Amino acid sequence: MIRIHKNESPYRSLTDEELQEIVLKTPFNQYGDDEYKHLAKVYAEFYGLDPELVSFANGSDEWIQKCMMVLGTGPVMTFEPDFSMYEEYANQLKRPIHNVECNEDGSFDYASTLVQMEKIKPSFFIFSQPNNPLGMLHPDGFVQAAADLMQELNGYLIIDEAYMDFAEQKAVRPEGEHVIVMQTLSKIYGLAGLRIGIVTSSLATMTLLNSVAHPYPINTLSINIAAYLFENTTKLETFMNHQRKLAGKLKDIFKKEVSDVMTVLPSQANFVFTYGEVALELGKYIQQSGFQPRTYPDSSHPLLQKAVRYSIATDEQLTQLESIIKEWRIRL
Numbered sequence: 001m002i003r004i005h006k007n008e009s010p011y012r013s014l015t016d017e018e019l020q021e022i023v024l025k026t027p028f029n030q031y032g033d034d035e036y037k038h039l040a041k042v043y044a045e046f047y048g049l050d051p052e053l054v055s056f057a058n059g060s061d062e063w064i065q066k067c068m069m070v071l072g073t074g075p076v077m078t079f080e081p082d083f084s085m086y087e088e089y090a091n092q093l094k095r096p097i098h099n100v101e102c103n104e105d106g107s108f109d110y111a112s113t114l115v116q117m118e119k120i121k122p123s124f125f126i127f128s129q130p131n132n133p134l135g136m137l138h139p140d141g142f143v144q145a146a147a148d149l150m151q152e153l154n155g156y157l158i159i160d161e162a163y164m165d166f167a168e169q170k171a172v173r174p175e176g177e178h179v180i181v182m183q184t185l186s187k188i189y190g191l192a193g194l195r196i197g198i199v200t201s202s203l204a205t206m207t208l209l210n211s212v213a214h215p216y217p218i219n220t221l222s223i224n225i226a227a228y229l230f231e232n233t234t235k236l237e238t239f240m241n242h243q244r245k246l247a248g249k250l251k252d253i254f255k256k257e258v259s260d261v262m263t264v265l266p267s268q269a270n271f272v273f274t275y276g277e278v279a280l281e282l283g284k285y286i287q288q289s290g291f292q293p294r295t296y297p298d299s300s301h302p303l304l305q306k307a308v309r310y311s312i313a314t315d316e317q318l319t320q321l322e323s324i325i326k327e328w329r330i331r332l
Contacts, residue, residue: 001291
């Protein structure tokens, strides 16, 4: 079964020879103090950040968990649908969570969202940008307004940019001591198995988040593999551009072949979100043909119950997927 349900990269970002070189140079007998600092340096250089304000953890999941632990005691707000682990960690740590429901067409009422924020007064508002699973970018005006309002409420705004490097348009990132930006190396970098999540914010906020940090949150080998990528920026940018081309090919396939018979949401990520009765039929046919898309049979959300999401695959696999979809159209 070909995996197109976890939004992973279908390719490794390093060759066998490169991995062998990194492994042989990694001092497994020592703790990785220097290696951690080096990764912060090269990552910060790539994105134009202050390395002192960059920290790593065991995936974005650990950062979400830490936010639930240290950022106030009041309610948490997020969108629905959004990344399911926001609600999962809120429930684990017994944090009340308020979900802002999307409209029937998958859009959000941003004016209503701001009104709800004023009413709920959350300790923090967290959302993925672009949205996972829907794929859209929340508008800059709303994001800035949300940042301003959370500052008035003495809370935090957390922007989860797991898929931002796939976005075709640049999104504005608001500034402020209360703004937290979360990133991951699991998607466009092809390093999902290494579990490296990144957070950047102000010094005061980073100090608070790291108050519950482990002394060595990531193993040295994972650090060195990630650092190798950011040391070789030409190679990295070539790899990232290829990922974006795969995302473009995936979107083009669904827009061309099925957007007239089901809803295919515009996507700024490495996946496509479809919904409707016919969408479920196509998803079942694709699964029977050897591809594993993402479905939501256990969801209570009416939109997700009829939704199928597809993430990128290799060039050859996407061509195969296109042929399967064309076969299905003939039978429709």
